[in-house]
Structure formats: structure tokens, C-alpha cells
Amino acid sequence: MVGGIVDAFKYDVAQVIINCRANAYVYQQYSHRLVGDAIPDAGPCAGITALLAACQTPLLLILPCDVVDPPADLITRMLNQLSSTDHGVVLIDAAGRHNACVLLRTSAADAAWAYMRSGRRSLTGLFDSLLLQRLMHPTIVDLDSPMALETYRRKRKAFTRAED
Secondary structure, three states, rough: OHHHHHHHHOOOOOEEEEEEOOHHHHHHHHEEEOOOOOOOOHHHHHHHHHHHHOOOEEEEEEOOOOOOOOOHHHHHHHHOOOOOOEEEEEEEOOOEEEEEEEEEEEHHHHHHHHHHHHHOOOOOHHHHHOOEEEEEEOOEOOOOOHHHHHHHHHHHHHHHHOOO
């Protein structure tokens, strides 16, 4: 899954940085750099904060490894949604739910650190505190649980059979 995401956007980004909590040897082949969490065992916000600190460009695109088949025009759509005063853009589904597909200005690093230092850990809370713009994409496939993975496999298998 990681390789698919990296391959999909390798010509659109300056550098691939992976936030890795364990098994660095697995992820190292896909990235220029690996970073650990800003605060150990503090969830996705700690990974995002670490990535913001490590990023050396004005913008950071974060794509979780459990997102399948991100749209090819994702970066263009996010950039078009981003105004000069926004901290970033988060992708949401038709129900308004988000995952960690987000384009952030690295200037938001201090605000992310402040959020983490306050003891808060909610991804929704971090995104709300940064006042991120929301970009709707109705078909986000996020395989963040064994049930989601099995459902995706069944749908994919049915789709493949229908093509035959």
C-alpha cells in the first residue's frame, strides 16, 4: 500500500518522508527519510507534528498508508482549494468525515506543537484548531480496520469479475 501511494505521487513531490512508529526497515525503501512521532504513543497528531518539523518545503502533503487509490488530481485540487491565508486543506468524504489526507503549510508547525503540548491528541481537534479548508471527495477508501479491508477486497473482487 505504501509503495502504491509513493508511486502515484513520486513526480509531484520534492521528497518522501515517512512517519514510522515501528519496523523502519520495511518503510525505508519507500522514502528519502523516516521520522518517528513527535511524542511517543500520542497517535496521528504526533506523526503529523513530526512531519511538519521535518519538512523542508513550504507545503506538506500527508497521505496515510491505509488510503487506497487516491485520486490522480488530488494535489491539484487541494492546491486550488488553498488560499494564501489557510494553514491547509483536509480531504473529507460525503458524510463530512475526514482522515489524515491533508495538505499543510509547514508554517503551521508551531500551532501543531502548541496543540500537542496542551495535551490534546484528537486529529479532528488538530484540524479544527488549524481552521483547515475542507475539500470533498466522496470516494475516499480508507482501510483503517480489518473489516474495511475485507469489504474493499470483496468489492474489488466483484468489480474484477464484472470486467471479465
